[in-house]
Amino acid sequence: xxxxxxxxxxxxxxxxxxxxxxxxxxxxxxxxxxxxxxxxxxxxxxxxxxxxxxxxxxxxxxxxxxxxxxxxxxxxxxxxxxxxxxxxxxxxxxxxxxxxxxxxxxxx
Amino acid sequence: xxxxxxxxxxxxxxxxxxxxxxxxxxxxxxxxxxxxxxxxxxxxxxxxxxxxxxxxxxxxxxxxxxxxxxxxxxxxxxxxxxxxxxxxxxxxxxxxxxxxxxxxxxxxxxxxxxxxxxxxxxxxxxxxxxxxxxxxxxxxxxxxxxxxxxxxxxxxxxxxxxxxxxxxxxxxxxxxxxxxxxxxxxxxxxxxxxxxxxxxxxxxxxxxxxxxxxxxxxxxxxxxxxxxxxxxxxxxx
Numbered sequence: 001x002x003x004x005x006x007x008x009x010x011x012x013x014x015x016x017x018x019x020x021x022x023x024x025x026x027x028x029x030x031x032x033x034x035x036x037x038x039x040x041x042x043x044x045x046x047x048x049x050x051x052x053x054x055x056x057x058x059x060x061x062x063x064x065x066x067x068x069x070x071x072x073x074x075x076x077x078x079x080x081x082x083x084x085x086x087x088x089x090x091x092x093x094x095x096x097x098x099x100x101x102x103x104x105x106x107x108x
Numbered sequence: 109x110x111x112x113x114x115x116x117x118x119x120x121x122x123x124x125x126x127x128x129x130x131x132x133x134x135x136x137x138x139x140x141x142x143x144x145x146x147x148x149x150x151x152x153x154x155x156x157x158x159x160x161x162x163x164x165x166x167x168x169x170x171x172x173x174x175x176x177x178x179x180x181x182x183x184x185x186x187x188x189x190x191x192x193x194x195x196x197x198x199x200x201x202x203x204x205x206x207x208x209x210x211x212x213x214x215x216x217x218x219x220x221x222x223x224x225x226x227x228x229x230x231x232x233x234x235x236x237x238x239x240x241x242x243x244x245x246x247x248x249x250x251x252x253x254x255x256x257x258x259x260x261x262x263x264x265x266x267x268x269x270x271x272x273x274x275x276x277x278x279x280x281x282x283x284x285x286x287x288x289x290x291x292x293x294x295x296x297x298x299x300x301x302x303x304x305x306x307x308x309x310x311x312x313x314x315x316x317x318x319x320x321x322x323x324x325x326x327x328x329x330x331x332x333x334x335x336x337x338x339x340x341x342x343x344x345x
Contacts, residue, residue, distance in 0.1 A: 005173055007152055010182060014169060015159030017187045023216035025198035031206040040333040042199040044301040046225050047292045048328025049192045050285040051302045052309035052321055053164070059310060063278045072279055079283050083290020089226070090127040092287035100279055 071103025117241040121223075121248020124230070128222040129256040131280040135163055136257050138277045139170075140264020146170055153265035157258050161220055163281070165189045168318070189318045195325060196224050203231045203242055211243050220257075223249035225288040296339060301332030 034042075058076045060066040079096030086092065136157065143153045143166075160166055169186040177185075196219055204215060227246045231237065237245070293299050305328025312320035 004176065005179060005182075007148060010169060010173075010179065011152070011156050011159050013183050014156075014165065014186050017183070018160050018162055018165065018190050018193065019217055021187070021190050021194040022197050022219040023213060024194050026200050026204060026212050026216050027197075027209065029198075029201050029205060030209075030212065034201060037333070038198075039202055040336060041329045042195075042202070043336070044298065044329045044332025045195045045199040045325070046228050047289060047298045048301045048305035048332065049195060049321070049325045050221065050225065050289045052305040052324035052328060053192070054282045054285045054289075055306040055309040055324075056313045056320075057278070057282045060313070061278060063276065072276070072282070075279060076282060076286055079286040080290050083287050084293060087291045089287045089291060092290055093127065093131060093283055096279075096283035096287065100276060100283070104276055 071100055071107050074103045075100035114241055114244050117237075118244040118248040121227075121245040122251055123248075124226050125223050125249035125252045128226075128284065129252050131284045132163075132222070132253055132256050133260045134275070134277045135280045136260035137264035137267070139163060139166055140261040141267060142167070142264075143170055143261075144265045144268040146174055148265070150262060150265040154258065154262045157261040161218075161254060161257060162190050162193070163257075185316075185318065188322070191322050192325060193219055195329075196221075199228070200224075204239070204246070206239055207243050215243065215246055218247065218250040218254060220250060220253055222253055222284060222288065225292070229291060295336075297332045297335040300335045301328040304328050304331040 054076070058072060059068060061069050061072050063069070064072070075096045078099035079092045082095035083089065083092030139157070140153050143156065144150075148156070156166055165186040168189050169182050172182045172185055197216060200215065200219070204212060207215070223246065226249045227242075230245055231242060289302060293302060305324045308327040309320055309324035312323045314320070315323065
């Protein structure tokens with residue numbers, strides 16, 4: 001399967017491309033001031049992208065062939081809930097892991 | 109004096125980045141194992157992790173290679189997953205844009221979700237932090253995550269056998285990202301941005317090359333900006 005590919009070509013192009021994406025604004029815009037409306041949009045980058053990346057993984061996990069999984073859903077809700085309440089990233093991760101394993105154990 | 113405080117800012121970053129190694133490690137081991145099963149050798153796995161440092165994109169590339177997708181599709185999809193990094197890059201400009209070019213290049217290479225989000229929370233809470241401390245804090249946040257990413261993906265490649273499914277390692281990333289998002293939901297605008305992004309991501313999940321994520325990100329950012337404007341106008345007498 002992998003033998004059909006030039007793996008080094010893939011590694012190098014992915015590396016250059018990923019660096020390019022990471023560098024494009026920070027490197028090329030630098031200290032030129034950005035317009036207010038751009039900054040207003042950028043403020044919400046993390047808060048939009050991170051949950052958007054996660055949403056399909058929570059609702060349709062690959063591990064359960066795309067079927068909604070009560071343990072994973074409960075873990076997601078626990079993580080978010082504890083994170084909102086405590087404002088502490090580590091506490092939220094701990095809550096998510098505990099609920100995930102408890103849920104998996106209960107649903108076996 | 110300023111150098112000692114800069115040093116402590118670096119170590120504060122290391123401390124704040126450290127917890128993520130707990131979720132990064134199993135994820136990276138999994139990458140090493142899956143890549144080895146797909147036919148990569150240890151050196152190729154390590155190079156992959158060092159050159160790319162982007163778990164989601166690396167898994168996407170592996171997945172598509174196992175499906176025998178054309179090389180162009182493998183590259184396009186993996187890089188599309190990484191388009192969010194361009195948005196991160198743009199959102200770092202107001203905070204780090206004045207740093208020297210070599211520092212900006214270093215920050216760019218080291219931009220990964222967890223440390224980016226940790227640094228953004230810090231920058232928003234402490235806007236008066238001097239530029240050189242912002243850079244040091246960022247590097248500090250990244251060091252534990254990236255080091256563990258390199259080493260544990262290589263360990264995965266050396267172990268090379270399937271991990272039991274019961275570990276549910278697939279869910280390490282969702283839990284981390286949700287945990288990072290929750291403390292950022294400070295205002296109505298942030299909450300609205302997140303909700304719209306989630307809804308859009310689910311609706312557009314059918315789009316190829318993970319483009320749904322980009323559509324969702326843009327929709328969420330536009331929502332946040334509009335709600336912020338609306339709240340400012342309402343607050344004004």
